[in-house]
Structure formats: structure tokens, C-alpha cells
Amino acid sequence: MTQYILGIDEGTTSARAFVIDESLNVLGLGQAELTQIYPKAGWLEHDPMQIWHTQKDVMEQALSQAGITADQLTAVGLTNQRESALVWDRETGRPIHNLIVWASRHSDEIVERWVASGFGELIQERTGLVPDAFYAASKIRWILDHVEGAQERAERGELLAGTVDTWLIWNLTGREVFATEPSNASQTMLMNLDTVDWDDDLLREMRIPRSMLPEIRNSDSHFGTIEATFGAPVPIASNLGDQQAGLFGQAAFRQGQVKMTYGTAGVLNINNGDTPFRPEGLTPSAAWNVQGNLQYETEGVVYAMGKTMQWMRDDLQLIHAAPDSEWYAGQVQSTDGVYLVPAFTGLAAPTWDPTARAVIVGMSNATNRLHIIRAAVESMVFQTRDLVEAAVAGSGFAIPELRVDGGAVKNNLLCQLQADILGIPVIRPKNSEATIFGAMQLAGLSTGVYKDLAELESLYAVDRVFEPAMSRDQADAQYAGWTAARDLTRGWTRNVAA
Template structure:
């Protein structure tokens, strides 16, 4: 057997993709699941619905694609699950990475002066985005959870850990270093759960999973018939970094899914950001982490979903670019999509979305254009902060994710960055990264050097906007953001 099954468990859907011996997608299945919004700024998922979606898509892909030698898992990061070790049942819906319910706790911890210590150890900032404060909320707010956790009957994990638990029928409670690095609980310098932060958040160490390399033996599953080893795990953005073959320091990838996440490989150097970027683990093999700077945008593709499901001005996501292309060029609208706060480099959980520059002539086309442009503007925010932390030429940005299928959006991205944007032939880079990690571990896929040589370009977008226009447009964006920040006045 020379094929690999990649489980890509995302924020809005689960996908299963079988990659053949040449690392090309052979069979794909996808299923969306429900987004729950129980209060303003709260986002939850039903973990049983996620589990059912994973089972369904894997079985469908296997039925069409044939047997596989290994499984690789990539997952939405930071989303928190707390479950019973005996039954495998979650004690509460999963609290999703977008959820902002712990904003007050994070603000209090900052006020008390804990953020420098947390950033030094984890590379992260005190923001509701990360898993740690979400887990603390579950322990404090779910009836009996803390008592059960301290008694050792509950287990915590991000989605990868929960899926492995169920796939192995409770035999393995594990995660990988890239997912652990996003919890706010893991010391990325020492490579272990941090006792000081666990004490700070009052989290018992006994509920935490064992942390392994990204390529490791995560256990075996018999759920799909026969026995298949799980040999690769990486958080979705790290998996995309691998899938884009960004193995050399200075290489940059930007993924456009529900959110947008840019990772800049910094190699052996753990760069402590002075510009509100995150330091994280890009991947870890043979016990050795490779580090990265990351910028996180909470709303990218989700703004297109809002155009479709909220405003109902488009019927399908691809329609957004066609609509934007008809916009009145004399209008200058700015949409700041702070629907669940603003991520890097602002880190303002209390900000909310706004549109500036509306006139009587503004309509669906102008709003669609502003929505798509917001993704390019936010990406420039990230790159400017990264380049300040890790000086060098912006170079070429490798992109992937659903939004990159839009030529209009990618052209604007290149224009506003003033840099080339490379779109690969294989857009499923997140799943490809997970598949390569597992396939390499299984001995059927090549080493890093040979894998990087297989990376193939589909199209390069080059800047068409002049410098003066670029500066004016970006200045207008910065003004719109300043007006949107919760402490602007």
C-alpha cells in the first residue's frame, strides 16, 4: 500500500483526502457541521457531530480511493475539548478558537502583569484565542468538572487529541508539538507543559495529553476495518507550512481559510516578537523543533460566508469576486471584519466589525469589494510586523486555502503587499502536509529535500498597483482600524 489518508478537521467542515504514491489527491470527501453561537462572541461545536463528520468523510474517501498505509491528521487549532476518560463523552461542547468568552480573564491576567512571563515561555500573548483560558473556563463553569479533573477522570485535548482518543478507542491520549504550542500551556523553549502557567490558570497536569513529534506513532485505528497506523499530526497552519515546503528560514506561507494565518520559518531561532506577532513551533521531527513567527487573522474566508449567509448578497462563495469586480471604483469603502475581535497585530477581543466610507451609491458590489480587500489589508498588517521582527526582503508569499482560487482576490493581495504571490498547483496544502508527514514516517514518501523539489507553481500574481496608490489605500485601512479598536477614543 502506497497511499495515505489525510483527515483535515477544519472549523466549518471535515474533509478526508486520499493521496496516492505521487502525493496527488485521489479521492476527497467533505461534510460541513453546525456552528453554535450561544452568546455574543461565543462559538461552539458539537464534538459528536465533528466525530460523525470525520467518520463519514473517511469512509466515503476510502470507498472511492482504496486502502491506505497510514493516516495523517491536521486540525483546527486551539479549539478545546474536555471529555470523560471512561465513556469518551465530552462534558460540554467544544469551545472554538474564535470564541471570546475569556476576554475578561485575559485582561485581568494582563493587568496583573503575567503576559511577559507567558510570552517568554509559550511565544503567545494573553488572548482568548488560545486554549488555556478556555480550558480554565470549562473547569470553573461546567458542573463538577474541576472535581472530576482533579480526580483524574477527565481528559483535555485539542481536536487532534480527541480524534486520536476515539480512533484508538481510548488507547492513546496524545498530541503533537505544534498543537501543544498553541494551548498557552506549553513551554516551547523547554518542550514540556509549563508548571508555572498551569498553576496560574489552576489547571491540573493530569488531564493533559502526552506531547510527541509531528511525525510519530500516535496509535492505530481499526474503525475503518483492518488496522491503520496514525503517523502524522500537525495543526492546520503548521501542516500548510509543511505542505508548502517552507522548510528554509525566511520562507513564508499564508493560508486563507475561515481565518488567515501567515507563518514565517525562523529555523532554529525562536524569535521573540516585539510587534505583537506570535512565536510558535512550525514542525518538530526527531525531537528538534523548527520555529516560526505567526500572524493570525480571525476573519478571512468567513467574511465571504457572511456575504452569503448574513447579507445574502451572493449565492455561493465564488460569486463574491465577480460581484466585487463590478464595484464603483470611485468609492473607497473599508470593511474591518472584527466580528469576533481583531487578531494580530492588534489583539483587541472587544473590537467589532465596521464599514467606513458608505454613500447613497454604495451597494452590494462595493461591500463585496471591501470585504475581499480586507483580507489583503490584514495580510499586509501581518507582514509589516513580521519583517520588523525578522528583517529581510518580503520576497514571495506562497498562498493556499479556499480563497486563493479567486484570481481577483490574489491580484489585490499582490497589489497591496507590493510583492509576488505564488499559488501552487496543489491547493490542498494543509492536507498534503499532514499526508507527507505520515507518509514519510511510513517510508513511502520522500525526505524533505525531495519533497520540496516536487512543489509546483500554478500561477504567480505580480503587483500592478503603483506605489502612491498602494500607500493611499493602506493609509485609509489603518485609519479605519484605528476607528474600530475598542479603545480608540
């Protein structure tokens, strides 16, 4: 009998759901965009109720397209945008403020105060994370500070806080399960990386009551069922943050295996095995806890990859659609020395400068739109090399190949340039949807659809390997130009009045 798995992928720009069979064939897909709310420059919010209702709708779409009903499902797997945070009323289920999205800079001043007081050192020691408004903790603190009476209500146990996975699980289970797991929890800046539990010293200093926070379960735990919302007692059998789900979906189960996701943001993940490494500028996190085995990863995040292409399309109107960038960029042999550094909301790993801002440099009167578009494509390549170089310098092991996923890897020029600039093979799998498939495969492993990790590894299929074709001297010269351009952006908002 065919076994069906439903996957939930709640992202930054859209909510999606997939239905697959045990052979990983896609039978149904639902997708809908999410409204992006910009209260002011550098801030980004989502409506949590829209997230929930949209996600439920696309799940129904996927089931309908697959021609099955919920009671025919074996399991549900969940993956989500991490770091984004919300606070809601325990009794009514209503959020007290919009979700603050991972990329938003609402809480810059809060983090600056923590760092200035010396508290940032304890944060980094306990969590492994570089203190930044990127993570959920300061977003929760911001909401408690800016919604009247919220701190007092939190201390009375009337409010709950969490990341998107927790919000969806709580709603899907009819408010019965309030839980998360290590890959999401380790990205809040509240979880102790050694104990895999909320850190009481951090909570005390941040004035976030422990009673607000969800239980941390294993990634392949039973997170309740969807009976309350879909009428069938189908278990939510996996939960992974989007980037760790991508690492899992790339079958990177062994220490030293690496993947790069080119999504709205870009994220490099390196499987560390059972020991967290702490390279300068990158952050250790929990990869997953599966079958009782806790694995760590080192991670580097850059804020703008697909986001840069959205900007080129929507704001500059230089392209009609993101895939057009491959054709336009390929019409010129180089950028003629033009670099685009997309530090729209600052620089993330490995530089970590929230005061940086985006620049286009190196233009002459011969520069045209094609050079700008190619520079945007190349910005993804150079940011990836920033991360890889930091990882190699701090981990002690070489990176022999890079597995890639995300929508942008359909761009052959991007993948070839990435291999050229890194000087290592870039491997594109047949299935570029590693994130959602990682969550679904883990749900299948959790419920016995798949026997073990070896079986999942055997399902991994390569579409194309891009081998380096550029001389190292040329690659290093281009990268040197990038680093010079990147460094020009640093400290911009400190030095230049808005």
C-alpha cells in the same frame, strides 16, 4: 505496488478526508459540514461527538470513493483546527461540555483577569503568545469553572482535556493513545516554547492539573493505529495543526519562507528555522518536530477572511456563493474609498484588541453593493499586509515572495490585489489544499513513502505567479486608508454600550 495515504482534515466548518497515492493524486474525498452552535453573541461551540462521528463517516466515504479498504493504506495523516478545546470524562469518553471553538470569546474575562494581575507577562515569556481568549488554556479554565464539580473531578484525575487532534487520536485508537505534538501544543498557551513541555508554573496559576493533558510527541511520531475503529493496524503517522501543516504543504522548509492561508480565518506563517523570533504583535510557535529536528515559526492570525464572505452570503445576502465575490468585486474599479474592517469578534494580530468591532466606513450615496463586496475582498488583502509589515519589522529579514493557499486563492482578483498591495510576487501552487496535503506528505515521510524533504520539495508545483502591477504610491495610499478605518474599530465595546 501503489501506496495509499489517508488524510484527516478536521476544520471549523467541515470535516474532510482525502485518499491519495504516492504521486499526490487524489483518489477519494469525503466531506460534511459541522453544526455551528452560537450560545450568545461572540460565542461559538461544536458538539465533540458530532465531530468524531462526522470525521469517521467522511473517512469511510473517502475510502469508498477511492475503491480501497483500510487495510490497503500505508499511513494516516492528521491536521485540525487548533486552539479549540474540550474536556471529557476519562472513563465514559463523553465530553462534559461542548468544544469551545478557537474564535469564541467565552473566556475574555478570564484572560482580562490574568493580564490585570500581571500573570499575562509570564504567559508571554514562557509561551511566546499574546494572552488572549483565542488560545485553548482559558477555554479549559472556563469549562472547569462553569461545569459543576469539574475542577474537583479534574484534580482526582477523572477528566482529560485537549485540542481536536488529541480528541480524534484518542477515539481513532480506541482510547489507547492520549497525545498531541508541538504545533498544536504550542497554541494552547500552556506549552513552554523552550522546553517543548507543559509549563508547571502556568498550570499551577491556571489551576489546570497536568494529569489532564496529553503527552507531547514529535509531529512524525507513531500516534497509534486505526485498528480499533477501521479494523486495520494502519499507523497514524503524522499530526500537525492546520496552519503548520499548510506551511509544510507549501514546501516552506527553509528559514524565511512564508505562506498565507485564506481560510475561515487568515494565518501568515514564517519559517524561523531553529530559533523562535518574537516580532511585536505576532507570535512564535513550534512549526513541527520532524526527524528529530524542531523548527519554529512566527505566526499572525486574523479572525475573519472566509468568515467575512460567509457573512456577506448568509447574513447580508449580497452574494449567492463565496466564489461570486470575484465577479462582483471586479465590476467596479475601486471601492470609492469604502473600507470594511471585519472585526466581528475583535482584532487579532498584530493589533490584538478583543474590544474592537466591525465597521463599514467611507460610504456615500453613490455606494452600492459592488463597492461593499469589493471592500470585503480587499479587507483580506489589507489584513495580510498588516501581518507582513509586522513580520518584517520584527524578524530582521525581508519577505521576497508570498506563497498562498486556502479556498479564497481561486479568486484571481484577490491574488492580484495582494501582490499589488504588498509589492511582492504572490505564488499560487497548483494544489491549493496545502493543509491536508502537508499532513499526508508528512505521514508519507514518516513511513518511508518519501525519502526526505528534498523529495517533497520537488513535488511542489506552481499554478501562477501574480506580479505587482500597482504603483507603490497608490498601494500605500490605499493601505493608509485601511489603517485609519481599522483604528476606528478599536475599543468599541469599552466605549459603546451594547
